[in-house]
Each structure stands twice: as C-alpha cells, then as structure tokens.
Amino acid sequence: MRPSLLLILIFITNIVFAQGKITGKIVDATTNAPVDYATVGLFAQGSKQPVSGITSDDKGNFTLTNINNGEYHITVNFIGYKEYGADHVIISDDQKAVTLGTIKLIPASKQLNEVTVTAKAPVIENMIDKMVYNTANDLTSQGGVALDVLKKVPQVSVDIDGNVELQGNTSVRFLINGKPSTMFGSSLNDVLASLPASQIKSIEVITSPGAKYDAQGLGGIINIILKNDKLRGISGSVTASAGTRLQNGSETVSVRRNNFGVSAFLSGNAQINTRTMNLNDRTSTDASGRSTRLIQNGYSDVRRKSYNSGINVDWSPSKANSFTASLTVDQFGNRNQGMTAQQQTATGLADVLSQRTSLSDLSNHNIDWSLDHKHKFKREGQELEILYTYSQGKNNSSYDQQQIYNGQLLPFSASASTNPGTNHETNISADYTQPIAKDVLLETGAKTILQNINSVTNVNSYDAKTGAYSYDPGQSYKLKYDRKIYAGYVSLGASPFKQIDVKAGLRIEHTNTHIGFPGTTIPSYTTAVPTAVISHKFSDVSSLKVSYTKRIERAEYRELNPFVNLSDPYNIITGNPLLRPEIGNVFELGYNRSFRSSGSLYIALFSRHNSNDVKTYTNFYSQYRVGDSVYRNVSVTNRQNIGTEQNTGLNISGSVYLSKKLNIRTNTSIIDKYIVNKVYGGPSVNALIVRGNMNVSYQFTNDLIGEAFANYNSPMKNIQGRTPKFVTYNLAFRKQLMNKMASIGFTTTNPFAKYVDQLTTIDHAATSNGAPYTSYSLRRVPYRSFGISFAYRFGKLDAKASKIEEPQVKPIEN
Template sequence: MVIFMSFRKIVLSAILLLFIQFSFAQVSTSLKVMVRDAVGHQPLDRATIILTVAGTQKNYATTFTDSTGIVVLERVPAATYRLMVGYAGYEPYQELVTIQTTDKGILEKTILLRSGSKTLNAVEVTGKKQLVENKIDRLVYNVDRDVTSQGGMVTDVLRKIPQVTVDASGNVELLGNPSVQFLINGKPSTIFGTSIADALQTIPASQIQSIEVMSSPGSKYDAKGTGGIINIILKKNKTQGFGGSVNVTAGSRLENGSVNLYYKANNLSVSGYFNGSAQLTSQTRTTTDRNATDSFSTNKYYLQQNGVNDFHRNSYQTGLGVEWDATARDNISFSLSYNHFGNSNDGIIQQYDNTRDINGRLLEETSSIRNALSRVNNGSLDLSLDYRHKFKRDKQQLSIILYNSNGNNQTSYSQTQHGINDQNIFSGAGSHNPGTDRLYSWAIDYAQPITANFLLEAGLKSEIETLSSSASALSYNPADGGWTPDDKQSYNSVFKRQVYAGYVSGSMNLFHYLNVLAGFRWEYTTNHATYDKAGQTAIPDYSNAGPSMTIAHTFKNQQTLSLSYAYRLERPDYRDLNPFVNLADPHNITMGNPLLKPEIGNDFKLAYNRNFSGDNNLNIVLLYTHNSPDIKSYTTFHPEYTIGDAIYNNVNLTQRDNIASETRIGTNISGTIVLGRIITIRPNVQLYRRETNNIHASPANMSGFEYRMNLNTSWQITKDLIAEAFGNYKSGIRWQGRQADFLSYTFAVKKQLFNNKGSIGFVAVNPFARYLKQRTIQETANLNATNLLYIPYRSFGVSFMYKFGKIKVVKSKDAENFLTKPPVEN
C-alpha cells in the first residue's frame, strides 16, 4: 500500500508539472509557420520547413509541420532569414523573414501552397518522415527509416517502439497489456489465432513500411484487444515502371531472405513478394524443482526435472497485390497472401518424483527418462477485395471491403518414459490435432464532411468465424509394446462465432482550440459450440456497446496535451478455445478452455507530447486501465488427474481462465535526443502498478510494481555509415509467483552501397553471453516451484540489401486511412 501511495504521488506530481509548464512558460521570440493548401485551405502534414540565414549557406533549422500543418521554431535569434517551404506535389515557396531584437512572443506566418511539381533550389524536398510520429489517435513507427532493423524480423522492430514490450519468447505487450489485436494492412488474419509470437516470426522487417500503435483506438476500429491495436503496414510501391529489392540475412542463429517485385503503368500497379526465415536448431536447457501439498490428504509431492531440448523454427510468406484506379475517383485493390510457420521441439528429460506423508515418510518414488517430441505447422491464406469511391467534396468517400482468411493448423506430440538404467518403455502417449480457422468478413464505411472542421463517419461490419478441431490420441501399451487408439482422449469439436457491428464517429475542431475524435460502437456476438463427447454446449450470446473519445489541444512550441477513453474487449482465439490436451509433459499439462468468456476493458489515458527543433521530442503517457473479467493463464496442482482411462500423478494443469478483475495505473515516458545531428538517443521507460483480484482461492488478491525500459543510440559516422546500440530490460510480472526478467542488448552497423541502392550490415545480439537465463517462480497456497530456462540467445548476422528499378515516388495529395490503404514506399 505504501508503494501504491508513493506511485500515485509520482503520477499526480507529473500531471501538476505539466500544467505548471503551460502556465508559467517564459515568453520568447518564436516563429510559427502554418502551411495550407491554397485552394481548399486544408493543413499540409509533413511539409518541409527550411530556415537559413540570409546571404549565407548557414542552415538554422530543417523540420516538418505536424498534422495541423503547423510548426513552431523556438528562440530564434534576431536576424534576417530565408524561409523555404516545400511539399510533394506543390510549388515551393520562399521569402525573407526578419526578426528584430525587440520582437517578443510568436511571429506567425501563414503559407499557402499551390499545386505543382518543382523542388526547392537549395534542398530537394523528399518528404521523409521522422522515425517516430505521434498523431492524435496513434503512434507511427516508420520502419523504413530504421536502418539497422532491416535484417531482422518484426519482433526486433517492436522492441524499439515506445509503449511496446517484447519478452524473450516473443510475447508482446502494449502499455503492459498482453491482449493486443494484431492487424496486417488493417485486416485480421487467422495466422495470429494459434500463436502470435510464432506468427510474428513470419514477417521480416524488410517487408514493413511502418507500424501503427493505437493504445486507445477509436470507435471505427474493432473493439477486440483490451490492450489496443498494432497494425503492421507492409510496403506498397507507387513508382512507375518495373523494380524491386532483394534482402538476405545469414547468421549463427537466425537466417532470412526476401524478394520484392513491382510494376506500375499509369493507373494499374502489380506487386509480389516472397520471404522465408529460419531459426537454426539450437539447444535449450531446463530445470524444474517443485514442491506441492495435497490439501485433502496432506501428502507432499516433489518433482525434479532436468532436460535438454533441440528447437527449430521455420516460416515463409508470399503474396500478390493488384491495384487499379478505374477512374479518377474509383479505386479497386485485390490482395492475396499465404503465411506459414512451423517449429519442432525434441527433448530428453531426466525426472525424479516422490510422495511423502505429513510425517515425511516416503510413500512412493520414481526415477525415469522421458523422450518428448512436439510439432507445430500452421498456414493461413488471406484474400481481400477493396473498393473505394471518392466524391467531389474533399474527404467524402465510400469504401467496401470483402475479406476471407483460411487457417489450417497442425499440432502433434509424442512422449515415452523408461527407467534410468533400462530402455524398457513403461508409459507413453501421443496425439495429432489438426484444425481449421475460417473467417469471412465484410465492411462498409462512409465519411461525410459536415463542415470544414467536422467529419462524420459511420459503418457496418460483420464477421463469421468457424473453428474446427479434432484430436486422434494414442496410448502406449507396455504389455505388447504397441500403440493403441485412445477414444476417450480423442474428440471432434466445432465452434462458430458471428459478430455484427456498427459505429458512428466524428472528428472536429471545437472553438479553434480542441481537436476532438469521438464515437460510439455496438457489437453483437453469437456463439455455437458442438463437441462429440458432450453434444452442443450452451454459450450465451452477448452484446457490447461503448464510446471512445480523444480530446487534444496543441499549445505553443509544438506541445500537445490529450485525454482519451476507450471501451475494449478480448474475445478468446483459437489457441484459447481449442480443447486440445497437450501431454508432452505428463507432469505439466496444458489445455484450452472452450467456455472462456470475453475480457472487458476500460482504458483512460492522459498524454503529453512536445516536439523540439532538430527532431528532438518528448512523449509522456499516464494511464489507468480496468479489466473485468480478466483472462489469464492459471495453474492448479492435482495429486491425480484423470484423462479418459489414464491417471496422471503429481500434475500441474495450466489453462486460460476468467479471473475477477485487474487494474493498472502507470506511465510511459519516451523521447528523442539528437546531438550534433550525428548521434540520436531514444530512451523509453514504462512504470506500472498492477492490482489483481482473483475468483480462485490462490492468490485471492495480488499487487506488484513492474517496469520496462530500453535505450537506443545511433551514430551517423559518415553519410553512408551508421552504427547502433540497443538495450532492453523487462521486469518480471507477479502472477502466481513471478515471471522471468528479460535483458537483451544489440549492436549493429550498416554501410550504404551503390549510391544508396544497396547496403550491407552486421548485427550482434547478446554477444557476451551464450544463454539467456530465465528464472520463473510459481507460488500458490499448495505449490512452490522454481523453473530455470536457458535460451541460446547469442547470435551474429550479416545482411545485404539491393534495390533495382526506377525510384520515383508519386505521392497522393489526399489523406489516406492507413487501416484501409497502406502508405507510399519511400
């Protein structure tokens, strides 16, 4: 409680300091530039602003306007300057601006740009974006600007993004919440339904244009994901002619390669890609030491395991995209993609377990060796057809989306046990679990500008998802040394879910002071489940209705303060609902829970952002979230556990379950510091206080303090050579004990080649330690266990990239919704 009170004081003090800064900031001479379209007077986001001292080549500042078309240059010394403004697709503008020593406050300049295609004489306008952009409802990480991530996978990129955390196993959290809805180009995929961590390993960083992070999504977006939405936007080319790129990475632990091709002629563009990756076979070591007590008989159970496992992962991804501008106002696009990933885990585990009574008298003991093999092979075929019509009025448009995703999942395991001193198998089990995940969806969205400052949007959406799963189980018969079908552990199941949704949303500027994005979304979900062992299971239908709102104000000196609220929910996925029982380790059994209810979340956030000159910025987020009911993995101890005709002893059973509620209060602080235009430092710190109320007996109530931090430093050694160091730390989460801490560090260097058409790079991950040690503690009323996992994390890699073809970007002047249409590749 003392920690909670102290942390609350820190949060309240931070809020107070923000408002003190607004109230008592000293007045100084600043130049405020507002850039707008000369015809429609709409603000131009990311216009290039160049300020040089008149009569010299001295460049005082180079920066970009924000989403409102405004940039403020602070504390500009008295002098005469040449102000140059450029924006892709518009004629450049320049004028002389004089600041007197007697000038105080802010000198405002409104610049109206006219359509054209020229560039500034002094500097060519490329329209390059910052690495991290803060918008009113999302954070955008421009992966194509992250030069040292191009040889890795999407998880390597996610580790660098503010508000996002990735652990050693590839599990992702957004502001401390693991319930995240992942999208690819604004659409869901069944590839994420079985294992998000594995699915993310199918996407190389070289395929990604940007990643959008929305911790408080608006009502326009699906309510799924109490933590928010992470949208992975793949590269989309708008260059005329034929071209492409090749990326290859070879390493001691990880390897990947990709090929991208594109062709564009007038109003038709075609693109295709293929990539593959592999995590080479590596050996992990595990140690388990567990003590448990039967609350009824008071007998004590002990288990010790020491194992070695060979792990291998592979994946590939391919896709085709076609886009046709049928008319000046009608666009049709089609995409097809296939994603596949697989892994295998082959291990030998030496184990010892015993049972003693309350007086310590030995009742039973067993020493054995277990051979275990597990396999996962998942694939997903995604098809999408999009139509968009733009009306004559600016921002008025209609879009229709048809989407289909077909997932095929294969999971299997086999395990046998024999004595320490003999090879006679006395126990064994195996199972093959094929399954399918079929998702059909359509959506209609319409946007209608009411006034110049008020845009109204509305839409309807429907999703139909069918999850089918079956298991063919086998049991080993020591009498004849054969395998026999186990009908009681075999099953067939079908789960069908239909979601119908509608929303209305409005974005407006109130009193020329507040930017408001507000809306309301309603969703109705029907559920039908059938199991051949139990017939049809009654799962109630449910509806969810909730508002979302973001209110923001931009102060002087490019400062923005925003307050947001979002109503979110988490529907269980295939991995949660699949009733498959994994007996690869009979002492540690995992299984799905078909009766899981959705998780409901209410998220409140207060955010402050300030952009300084020279790409320096500061971003602070204060958050309060409450989930009820909350979904978590829950472990229970069973002295005996019966599955079919088999009885397993000394068992930990883990499955996802609805606990009572969870509350988190915390902050995320991130920023960018540029030193001398050659060194860039990007720190990120997350601090959380978590309180959990549990409907189960242990633990009934739990609270703890968590923190995550990372630091990324890059050094532009020369124009064509850059080096980077990145460090990441994540504290363990308290839940039925304590999960493992995670520390990683990366060093990278990259050299541009062939006039920036190619590059070669080198990366080293945790080079000073072969293994990453993960220590997990399990604690309940009748269980205490320590698990040690040694992951071979050290790796070295060399990457090569080459681009070919004509590189001439044609930028569209209309604002695009990145969740329905990806941005332009630079």
C-alpha cells in the same frame, strides 16, 4: 502525481502562444492518385534548417500544426517526383490557417537506372490517434524478425518468449496492413518470430482506438505495415541475412504505370536449431498430507521456419474511384524435440527414476485476400469505402512422448496425438465520411465478422502389456466453434475552439457464438463501446490530448482449443472453450513536445481497468482424468477468467540529437499492476513493473553508421509466483555501397553471454482443489547470435512529364 501537475503547468504556460496550421493534399500529376508517405518540410523563409515536418496519410492529406506567426517555405518530396516548393507562406494573427490546395507532384522527366532515396520519414511520428515507428534506419533489427522491431516501438515491450505487451497489457489486436488475419489466432509468437524485419515498412501503435476500429484488443492495436513501393516505373529490393541463430531472405518488386500498379513480395525465415536447458523442481502435498517431489532436468531443441508471399494490385480508373486487391500466402511452423531425466520422491516410497523423450510439432498455412473500393464524391472529404477480406488458416499440432524407467528397454507410458484444425474468417465493412459543417466531420459505418473454427483431436495411447498403440476414444474429440459479430458505429469530429479538436463516437457490437463441445454453451451478448479524445495544440512544438475508450478481448483459437498437450504428462497444457470476454476501460493523458531539429518527447499517463480478467493459470492435481486415463501428480495449465486487473502507468519516449552524428532514443514504462483473484481465493497481487530501452546511433562517415540497443524488463510478481527479469543488448553496423543503392550490415545480440537465465518461482500457490504446491523452474535460453546482412534496392523509372497547374495558396476563412 507530479507528472500530471507538470502537464497542467505546461498547458497553462503555453496556451497564450500564437499558432497556426497549413494543410494540403498531394496527388500524382498524371493520374491524380493520392501520394501517401510523401515528406512535407516546413522551413523559416531563407533558412535551410527545418522547423517542422510530417508525411502525408494514405489519402495524400497532410496538416502542419502548431505554427508560430512568421513567413515560411514549404517543400514536398517523394521518390520518383520532382520536388515541390512554395515560398512566402505567411502565418499571422489575421491568417491562422493556410491551405495549399491540391499539390500535383510532377514525375521525374527522364529515365533513371537507379533510384536514390533522399527523403525519409522520422523514426518515430506521433499523431493524434496513433504513434508510427518507421523501420528504415533500424540497424539492430536488420536480419531479424518482427519481434526485434517491436522491442524498439514506444509503449511496447517484448519478453524473452516473444510475448508482446502494449502499455503493460498482453491482449493486443494485431493487424497486417490494417486488416485482420487468422494466422495471429493460431500462434502469435511464432508469427512474429517468422516475419522478417526486412519486409516491415512501419509499425503503428493505437492505444485509444476510435469508434471506427473493431473493439477487439484490450491493450489496443498494433498494425504492421509491409513494404509496398508507390514508385512509378519498375522498382524493388532484395535483402538476405545469415547468422548463428536466424537466416532471412526477402525480395520485393513493384511495377507502376499511369493509374495502375502491381507489387509483389516473397520472404523466407529459418531459426537454426537452438537448445534450451530446463530444470524444474516441484513439491506438492495431497489431501492426505503426503508430500511428493518431482525433479526434471533436461533440454529441448527448437527449430522454426516460415515463408511469406503476396501480391497487391491497385487501380484508379477515375478521380472518384480507386480499387485495391491483395493476396498473401503464409506458412510457418516449429519443431520441439527434447529429453528429460525425471526423479519422483514420495513420502514413505522409494525414488522412481525415469527418462522422458518428447517431440512436438506445430504448422500453420494461411491465405488472406481482400478487395477494397473507395469512392470520392464531388464534395471535398465526402467518401465511401467498402472492404471485403477473407482469411483461411489450416493448423496442425501434434506430440509424441515416451517414459521409460531407468534400466528398462520398453516404455511404461506413452502417447501420441494429432490435432488438425481450420480457422475461417470473413470481414465485410462499409465506412462513410461526410463533412456536415466547417470543421465538423461525421463518420459512420457497419461491419460483419464471420468466424468458423473446426478442430479434431486424435489420441493414440500405449498399452505396456501389449506393447502397441491404439486409438483412445476417451481422449479424442471434435470441436466446432462459430462466432458472428455484427457492428455499427457513428463518430463526430469537430474543432469548436481554436487549437482544440474533439472527436467522440459510439460503437455497438453484438456477438453470437455457438460451440459444439460437450456440456458447453455460450450466451450471445451486446457491447456498447464509447470513445472520446480531446486534443489541444499549444504551439508549433507542443500538444496535449486526453482520451477514453472501452475495449473488449475475445479469446482466440489457441486459447479456446481444448486440445490436451501431453508431451510432458507431469505438466499438461490445454485450452479453455469456456473463456468469457474481457472488458477494459482505458484513460490516457498524453503530452507531445518537439524540439525542432534536436529531438522530441512524448509523455503518457494511462489507467486501464479490466473485468473478467484472463490469466494463464496452473492448477495441481494428485489425480487428473483425461477421458478414460488418469494422470497422477500433475500440473494443468490453461487460460482462465481470474477476476479484475488495474494498471496505472507512465510512459516516456523520446529522442535527442546530441550532434549531427549522434542520436539517442529511449522508451521507458513504469506500471503499477493490481490483480484481484476472485476464483481460487488466492491473495491479491500488487506489482511494480519497469520496462525500458535505449538506442544510440552514430554516423561515422557519410556511408557508415553504427548503433547500440539495450533492453530491460524488470522481474514481476504475479498471481502465481514471480517471473524473472530480462536483459538483452545489440550492436550493429551498416556500410552503404554502390552510391547508397546497396548496403552490408553486421549485427550481434548478447555477444558476451551465451544464455539468458530465466528463473521462475511459485511459493505455496493456491489451486482449484485447495492443494498448494511450490515450484522452482530454471530455463537457460540461448540468445547470443552474430549475423551479417545484405540489401540492394533497384529501380527504373519510365515517367512522362505533363502540363501541370501550379497549386494556389488560399487562406481559409475564419
């Protein structure tokens, strides 16, 4: 409990410090449209070293907080605009709060053939409700994919298979540009392994979402923001990378004139064929006491490819109204082909030697489109937003497998299956914001989510007697799944005392589900989701927050789909349409400290309790029936509601500048996980998990920078055995060219080791039928890679200067 005591001491010793705040709103002087992500700098008057800084939000608003008494100079910068400056801004005991009003940025008055980026956001921004990771200077992820970026994000960890955890929980709600997409429900790992890092502008992490957010996502929300230039005129970028494992390419273009803008992007990604070596040694005992041992030794070749494209249109016909429309098209897939030598030994029987060949395919085609309308009333802060989004996914998975006894020409067992499906989701929401008093803000809204899933499984089984395949009605089936969610919320934010902000809300969600699958019904249910956060700002460099939220995790398409994957008939994988939603209660205590220009530190203590906890579980069966076919000595893996889980942990993330050229960032989590298995009578599990990484960058010259990144995931005990540790490291360099409009980079991952070995053991695991088994599995995953990348940014501005009224500095009445 020492970290908690430390935070309390910090609270007591800092509470007497004087502090103030400076607020403002940044708009385009010509169109009055908000300018988001503009850089605001705070300097002591006469100093060239910044005291603090922040970027404006999507409405152009900003608040500089925790400011000591003194005289300051304010700067505002954004690409394509003249710099704004305000001198002699005073914070004193008599004037703790200053507003700069509406700051109208004047467009550059001359045409530019090239755009040079001079202002940039910090790599990590810690806000009251979220943490933002800006990817612009992430060198070791250049030429990589979204998974490579996520490894750097505070409080996030990624294992070797691309499974993402947020504060130790894998049930994370993923959004793209703040909107849901059906592509995440099909195969999350494949989506994140297919999205080029060059397309990502930033990643937002929300561990304690407020009442306005959907309750879905037990661990919290990760919002991936794609690049979308707000530069006036014509601008864009082109990136390309090639390597021994990955190849990426992307381009963006943006055209903006007056109050109308259009931006588009196109990207592609391919993972070159990689071979993973597999060894599995499993011993099981049936009810009669007979022991069977199965040894499988082989390989699997995996290829992956994708493309992403989209267009975004925004229009502000007046100061009060703005419209945004977007359309994206995504397609991704993978192909897994392998061969395995098999040896099966049973008590009192001769060894059976065979070979198995398998082929699995997965493809997904997804279309998302949305329309957003924002209306601002005359009263400052009063706003209505209506959002409509529609997402359509077409999924298809298939397999083909054959088993042949050694020395034979024809298979003794074989099957092939196709599983086409569709996933449609419609979201309609209305959100209203109303200031009801000084420093009191009311938010309310309603939302409807309509989801429809259809899946068909067609199985063809091989008849060894006739040597032919035929349709198997016993293993073939259809699934129809309809889910409707109706939600409403109310939230109230206030500042009842100086330097203390409070925000509390309640969200109600009613879920109605109908499933067309034999013998399956799902009752409707209503969930109340309270949220609360209290924050205290000690000074211009430190703050503390305490938050609570309730979350829910509803199963996605990939977990519900009962498709039986028999590509390995000894190790069957399937879905579970009977999964019940998980419920989580999350408490978090966070302390943020800025060391001005030398770095920052964030410490979070969190506790998370889950009921109806869902885990991937493997059962062993001496005989397992699928339709009219019986499979012997097989393991069956799916997701199941196990019981409860309690996670208590500490996360420390921060950065420090040891010199003007040397920067170090780190992110470390220590989590105590306690799982109670209430289904199969297995023992409760208590495990300590350590996740950590370190990033070191060095600016050799004005246009040459190098970076090193190392990541460590500790081994972990779980409800069935023990999963292995995971260690990777990356090195990268980037050289800027053409007056910093272009760059060339080099990246390597694990250059001194071709494979990362993953050893998983299961010792006397309890199963549903009471037949324990032991298992030893070794995977040798190829992870070494080398790559080069090239990026070029272009822009041509066509902006006209206009007469602008200079904003006035107005004190806020206390």
